[in-house]
Amino acid sequence: MAEVSDERKVQRAEKEIIEGLLHEYLTDGSAIGLWRLPNNSKKNLIVCTEGTQLLDELPIEDLGTGFVFAPFDSKKKKIFLKANKSYSIENGEANSNISDSHFSTKDKKNTKDPVGFYAAAPHKGENSIQSDFTSLVKNAIQQVEFGNFEKLVPSRCKQIELSATFNLLDTFNTLCEKYPNAFVSLVSAPEVGTWIGASPELLVSVNEQMRFKTVAVAGTQVLHPQTNLKHLAWTQKEIEEQALVSRYIINCFKKIRLREYVELGPKTWQAGNLVHLKTEFEVDMTATNFPQLGSTMLKLLHPTSAVCGMPREESIAFLKANESFDRSFYSGYLGPINYENETSLFVNLRCMQWSNNKAVLYAGAGVTLDSIPEKEWEETELKMNTLLDVIQS
Secondary structure (H helix, E strand, C coil), X not given: CHHHHHHHHHHHHHHHHHHHHHHHHCXXXXXXXXXXXXXXXXXXXXXXXXXXXXXXCCCHHHCCCEEEEECCCCCCCEEEEECCXXXXXXXXXXXXXXXXXXXXXXCCCCCCCCCCCCCCCCCXXXXXXXXXXXXXXXXXHHHHXXXXXXXXXXXXXXXXXXXXXXXXXXXXXXXXXXXXXXXXEEEEECCCEEEEEEECCEEXXXXXXXXXXXXXXXXXXECCCCCCHHHCCCCHHHHHXXXXXXXXXXXHHHHCCCCCCEEEEEEEEEECCEXXXXXXXXXXXXXXXXXXXXXXXXXXXXXXXXXXXXXXXXHHHHHHHHCCCCCCCCCCEEEEECECCEEEEEECCCEEEEECCEEEEEEECCECCCCCHHHHHHHHHHHHHHHHHHHHX
């Protein structure tokens, strides 16, 4: 019991620290990016006090330290939050990573007033109903049958009412506890409102040793408590869906004539109560003499076939014409760049947009020739439950 009590004390201390920092900085028009990397206990906060930058391209290597928030539509502006202030919170304590002479956890405001997160404009669209989404899936299947696509990834959104006791920071902390191998994030800026999520999918990372990494994640199953991961069976539909994403990444390597990469997988990989097929790709950027590989691959990869389909441009056009809502930042990407000499960008999945007493949840499903419309609806429900289970508990 003492051990549990100590852990709770640490969690409370960290929450108070973060709340104090947010109370200080979200009252003057600043923007923040709060995150916790997969399989890591440290929470990180960057504060942009000089206004967000809107960029057409993201030259990662030249941007300095900050946090990126990019929409699904690669032609739209990407948000860059320069890290004017930067903090690491771990074991109940905080450290300032950028010279901050007045920084002291004791100086931070201790108030019970709500943190002033930026609320998004009210959602104008209607919730997707099952019949509409299954009709969209049937249309997608037909397009695949005609040979127009190898795969399509239609999505849907759902607006929910939030209880009077809902707290964004509590939700962030609970997501960190419940999904240890997800990228948990909370972004709040005047231009985009506030988004929170627990993404299972890495898009691009470059570590301190100059090793590039990306992953192909596809296929979804519910993981029942008694299931042994080693004995889990995958259908032909799921195997082929994942193989398409892997081939897409390999084709991106081919476009830049990169042959020296390591491919690991596919293997069964757990994300909360769901499991997926995942293949990892790694490149030694020093050995290949490709220091700009992060920026180059980011431009080639996004949006990946895992979130739109193949062929890419035609899939994007189909989704824009047939989905009944604007994806906005859902299935875009986000994460820290050049933070502690590393860049970690994740696809913005298992996410929601906050608007005071309401929130909009998003989810999609990969459609191939073997898809069953009702099962694709069920898959989107399961993915939305990543956040719903936390919110409703």
